[in-house]
Amino acid sequence: MNAFVHRWHLLRRLLPLLGLAPMVAACQPDTVKLTGPTMGSSYHISYVRNEGTPSPEAVQASIRQLLDELDRSVSTYRDDSSLASFNAAPAGTCQTMPPMAIDLARAARKLxxxxxxxxDVTLLPVLDYWKFGPKAARERAAAARSGNGDGLTVAQLVDAGGKPASPGNDAATSGTDTNPATTGDDALQALRARTGMQHLRIDGDRLCKDAPITVEFNSIAAGYIIDRMAARFAAQGIRNYLIEVTGEMRAGGQKPDGQPWRIGVEAPLDDARVAQRIVSLRDMAISTSGDYRIYREENGRRLSHLIDPRTLSPITHKLAAATVITDSAMQADGLSTLLMVLGPEQGYNYAVRHQLAALLVSRTPSGFATRTTPAFEQRFPVSSNQRLDGE
Structure with a gap:
């Protein structure tokens, strides 16, 4: 699948603690592992096979069917997807859409x-303006083939000294939760006529647009398809599983030994990149969003790929990563992105107000600081088996 190839989720770091890789390693004999390409990245699934469950080949075929359906429905990287057709339609029109697209639009409107x-899921022209969207990706690919591309920078979270990558004097050090449009104000304001969730409506099985908007569901699509996979597993009699798609995860039931699935949330420490916090999951999903891996530099400024729809500009606050744990992978997916846009204070207050189990990592002059919500601490209290060696 070629959809969402530049979606930054593929560089997230939620680590199953069996080998610290995005799949379950050293699985028990009665655990089946499935993997394959999707969304420009990959999926990894581990499930406990029970008597009467379908064969692994049948399970993988059903997973492939769901992924293909998602691709045909909402990919922004193929011209024949239903969403591409909707995006090409003029303002003031409605179009019948597949159920997956309606589901995603409904979830996006609620968020x-x-x-x-x-x-906001109508920011495609803004993403292209800042050179993070599909159009910009195609232009970069063409430039790279001709030897003239500047590409995106994929940064390391910490440098050799254990400090935040590219702190600079802008994105890494600004203390505000929102930022003004700093370049091309006139061009950005012109784009407002082509953006805005108020212009996206749902009419039964149709999506309607009141302005020439274009839509992308990259911030919730992976979580959504994980939830669909989990529902498919339930219908197939599979109760115990760990699903990972482009970094998003959902754990069902338990491992063959009766223990919960243990996931490490990576965060920077003074001397290494390791799992800072370990959480044990049963029938829950986890998502981490961050601004530190995909960005580009322009005129000495570090521009995050995460756009604040209120300013139409890259975020510039101190929040580096946000992790959310809920019972829905789609909700965790969207909420982690939302908290990143809101920033360290607004994001934390939002999470507390909505009783979210959230872990926020912010930049400080000396490195990084972690802040967790009361709901997170209640569900995942730190104990001896959840701390890393040396903590």
Missing amino acids: AADSDGAY
């Missing part, structure tokens, strides 16, 4: 309404 506009 937007709950956040007073801090979540």
